[in-house]
Amino acid sequence: MSAPRCGSGLAVLAVTAALAVPAAAQDYTHPRQMDLPQPRFERPDPSALQLTLDNGLTAYVAEDHRAPLVTFTAFVAGGTGDGAPGEAALVGAALRRGPASMAPADFRDALDEMAASYAVTVTHEETEVTLDVPGEDAWDALDLFTAVLRAPAFEVADMGGGGRTIQAEGIDWASSIAGAIDAFESRLFRDHPYGRLPTSEERAAARGGGAQSFHSRLFVPANMTLAVSGDFDLVEARQRTDGAFASWSAASRPDLAEHPIVETSAPRQVLQANADKLQGWVVIGHELPIVPADERAALDVMNYILGAYHLDARLFREARELRGLTNDNSAFLEPSVRGPGTYSFHTYGRPEVVRLLVDVTFRELERMRDEPVSAEELFVAQGALADGTWATAYATGHDATRSYAREWLHFGSHDQSERYVDEVRDVTIGRVQEMARKYLHPERMIVAVVGPLEEIADAPSIEDEPQLESWGEVVRIDGDSGGR
Amino acid sequence: MRYPRGLGQALALGMLLQAALTLSRPTDAQAQSAAYDLPIREHVFDNGLRLLVLERPGDPRVAAKIFTDMGAIHEIPGQLGAAHFVEHLMFKGTPTLGTTNWEAESAIRERMKEVEAALLAEKNRARNDIRQRGIMDDYRHAASTPEIDRLRAELDSLEREAAEYRESAAMKRWYQAYGGTNLTATTEQEYMKFDIELPVERVDLFLRVEADRMTNTIFREFEQERMVLVEQRIGDLNRPSTPYYEQMNAMAGVVHPVFWPEGYMTDFDEYSREDQRYLYETYFVINNTTLVFVGGVSLEEMIPKVEHYFGWMEPAPEPLRTAAVEPPPAAERRLVYRNDQIEPRVEFRYQIPGVGHPDRPVFDVLGEVAARTLGDALSDSGIDGSVNVNTRVVHTTRFGVPGTINFEVILSDEEQLEAAESVLAAAVESLKRPPAAELVTRAQKTLRTDWHRTARDANALAFEIGHFQTMDRWQTLPEYLQARDDATPDDIARIAVLYFVPDNRSVGVARSRTPRGRPATEDRP
Secondary structure (H helix, E strand, O other), X not given: OXXXXXXXXXXXXXXXXXXXXXXXXXXXXXXXXXXXXOOOOOOOOHHHHEEEOOOOOEEEEEEEOOOOEXXXXXXXXXXXXXXXXXXXXXXXXXXXXXXXXOOHHHHHHHHHHOOOEEEEEEOOOEEEEEEEEEHHHHHHHHHHHHHHHHXXXXXXXXXXXXXXXXXXXXXXXOOOHHHHHHHHHHHHOOOOOOOOOOOHHHHHHHHHHHHHXXXXXXXXXXXXXXXXXXXXXXXXHHHHHHHHHOOOOOOOOOXXXXXXXXXXXOOOEEEEEEOOOOOEEEEEEEEEOOOOHHHHHHHHHHHHHHOOOOOOOHHHHHHHHOOOOOOOEEEEEEOOOOOOEEEEEEEEEOHHHHHHHHHHHXXXXXXXXXXXXXXXXXXXXXXXXXXXHHHHOXXXXXXXXXHHHHHHHHHOOOHHXXXXXXHHHHOOHHHHHHHHHHHOOHHHOEEEEEXXXXXXXXXXXXXXXXXXXXXXXXXXXXXXXXXX | OEEXXXXXXXXXXXXXXXXXHHHOOOOOOOOOOHHHOOXXXXXXXXXXXXXXXXXXXXXXXXXXXXEEOXXXXXXXXXXXOHHHHHHHHOOOOOOOOOEOOHHHHHHHHHHHHHHHHHHHHHHHHOHHHHHHHHOOOOHHHXXXXXXXXXXXXXXXXXXXXXXXXXXXXXXXXXXXXXXXXXXXXXXXXXXXXXXXXXXXXXXXXXXXXXXXXXXXXXXXXXXXXXXXXXXXXXXXXXXXXXXXXXXXXXXXXXXXXXXXXXXXXXXXXXXXXXXXXHHHHHHOOHHHXXXXXXXXXXXXXXXXXXXXXXXXXXXXXXXXXXXXXXXXXXXXXXXXXXXXXOOOEEEEEEEXXXXXXXXXXXXXXXXXXXXXXXXXXXXXXXXXXXXXXXXXEOOEOOOOOOEEEEEEEEEOOHHHHHHHHHHHHHHHHHOOOOOOXXXXXXXXXXXXXXXHHHXXXXXXXXXXXHHHHHHOOOOHHHXXXXXXXXXXXXXXXXXXXXXXXXXXXXXXXXXXXXOOXXXXXXXXX
16 A cells, blocks of 8 residues: 655745645644634524514524525424324325415415425424525515414315325335334334324314314414524514414413323344345334433433444444445434334345344444443544534524424423533443433344345355344234245 | 624734735636625635635534545446445545554555455456356356455455554544534545535634545455445335436437446446556546635635645646547437336436536526426326426536436326327427416526525535536536526527437336236346
8 A cells, every 4th residue: 555645745836835834745633633623603592583472472583694595484292193193194284285265276386486395294293384485475475374374274175194104005115214114113103192093984083173173272372383584684574473473362382192101022023024125124223211301412422422323323333334234324313202202223235234234233232231432432422412413403593493493392491402512511431321221222122124035034144143033023014924 | 693694704814814815816706696696716726726615704614525526427337336436435544544553554455455466367367257157247146266266355354454453434533523514425427525514613624634535545444335335326226217217328328428327236346446546546636626615714714724734735647537428319219118116107308518508507497497387288188197307417518528308207107108208299399489488487486596595505505616616617607597597488499499309319118017907028038
């Protein structure tokens, strides 16, 4: 291997030499010795952004002049886990159709005329509606946004759905990791409000007024927050926001259900589905209980070191960098506020390495519990979370209003975001291991594998990795007995 | 709370930097277009390095990218994907990042060079045999000889020995430790880039890492990374549309490498350290490099910093470019792709000029108009399908790289293929008459707003600036955006008449191999 290509620096002309101090050769100072300064960035004061209307609606409004655009987002505390089965999904469908005062085609045309981006997302506990438009259309768009939130188009005639699309159409095993994720979540939440699918009677009831009732109860000013950002004058934007929502009658915040925590149990279940594909997809995981506020930062640090979706996590290094088994092996820490979240690990690879991917993942989960992390791992994770992930959540008006609106909706204060950086910096090696032992339970994780099962089973062993059935009770979920 | 646009950052850089501003060449070719607010500032260093800065005073972070004018079109047949592989290898560290003992590690790597040379010689000797046996091979059945196997085993053994000194992921770790986000890299057909977003106070870290990466990369974990590329490729091939699009590319273009796929399975086995190093050392040279920054830094700040880390590098000979020039299409082509998993579809594809040609921006407007008219026409005809109009290959006219525009209709019912093709033909033909002004205005607003969504994101904006610079020149970007706004209905009709002729058309039809309710008429090969 050739030595570093160190040039002489002769190409640096006198003029530029006078302007700075060019290195005569390459500067090899190690990043840790570079004395990189602490970022001066501080999150904006949330009270300066907050606007509280008389009807109880809390909005966050910030100028953001990076582009002539304005974004309105509403976060509503209510999702598929609330109400009767099918109701939340039908509310989502109604929101996508537009306001009741307009024909759906007219709504689509209005969006098209504004070159708007409009999205409705319904999760277990939350519904999010976002409308992004050119600044010139901002206040017309605000009227449209308000109208659809207050009275979406519930029309029985052609409202379909009511369940998750992937379930309604059958699990799409062929669509990469989605099939394995759905298998995992379906099993984890099969007897839980987060996993329920409406029966035909329940769907009919939702269409017959249940969805409207859901909307009337949960889509009230006290149960939602707004994020408004963009290329506008702040005073005008606050006035417009107030004007658009002030007439919405106040109502007390509904009692939101606390959902029971599910818990997997040992022995593990190994869910398997055959797919005639070139790769196999793997999801390993279990539930995540509600995380106390004083553990969130430490859990994030542990998760970052283990496998958070980045390029230097242990799972990524072991599976991809050091072995070349996969393009990715990452952790997905997905906490909920009123019920169980999930903590799962996703990977995929050619059939001959799938068993080893499962094995390597379990090895790393056990190592996380059994051994302390290194000081360098902790240093990297703390910097990445404090100066990277957290900072970007507040770096622009768009980001800050969204972050604050969601925090207020779920926690009613901004204490967590205020303390977060200090809490991350205070995490110790011992605390990381404590989090691993509390939140990682490999012995009772669900293992979902979708792929060419016969090829996976027949592949020669690479590191003495076992067959999939050695990880737990095999359950075929594709209706095939397997024949093995 | 106000996130300011006009507040200047304190520039306490003194007289030297004032002088730098004065002497930079050519400076402040800015404010090309007030409508698009793109005050890009440029400084070209004497060694050929180009620095582009779009200042957003007050932004706490900066999107930083390094572009190299080298991409997939510089690969050779038999080693497709090699440029992408270089990108992966460039994450493996240097003598100062990624090793605990470079002296010990380098001795092992010298031995690896010798073993690989012997391996290449043996492969060359056995090449005719390999060709004979390799015709229908896939990656699991690569042709080999006992000597090849032995040498490969020795290389693996040496790599494991070298791994004793490895600090894995060193090129990523320090970015992340110091607040870096959006860490990624991309290999396009014409260029490669490495990206990071950092707190503005730590922009030096980008310069430190990237100067080292472009000059001193060590190809560690070579075999593992080869298989990562295989994983990425078979991930693509899991989608039944991938082989279809690649067959369409192969038919739409004749000679230009821009139409080649990202690597056949037999290609991955052909990558060697020696060939990878040739690509790396030929193209990753200072005069083939552009740095782009968007965020809370200024040109004045960046010049001395860049000088410090990159100023010592000497310019190298101008790298070789592909000499391929795509000949004008001379005949209509038709492809029928049969696959039981693909959604049925019909597509018209035409060659069009690349970025830098005055007609190219008008095609964006035409595409928006066509998507709407085609969607309406399908609906009026009772055809249940979605419309996809895009420029699948976007390239520069400057280097003779052709682009294409495609009009695709994806159907839910294969029985409607013929009817859909008729509607598609009529819709494309209708573009030869000036569309309604209102339709054009709406299309232009959509394009303008999409652009503003790009510009709102510092990373996306930095990408576009570098993209245009390496494809053509950065000054083309605001001109390009403005030209879309200036396009008239007559312009659209004019280019439709000029380009949408039968001899420039490639027609693609994708359908099932065994249509429902019909006996199979053809078997798989």
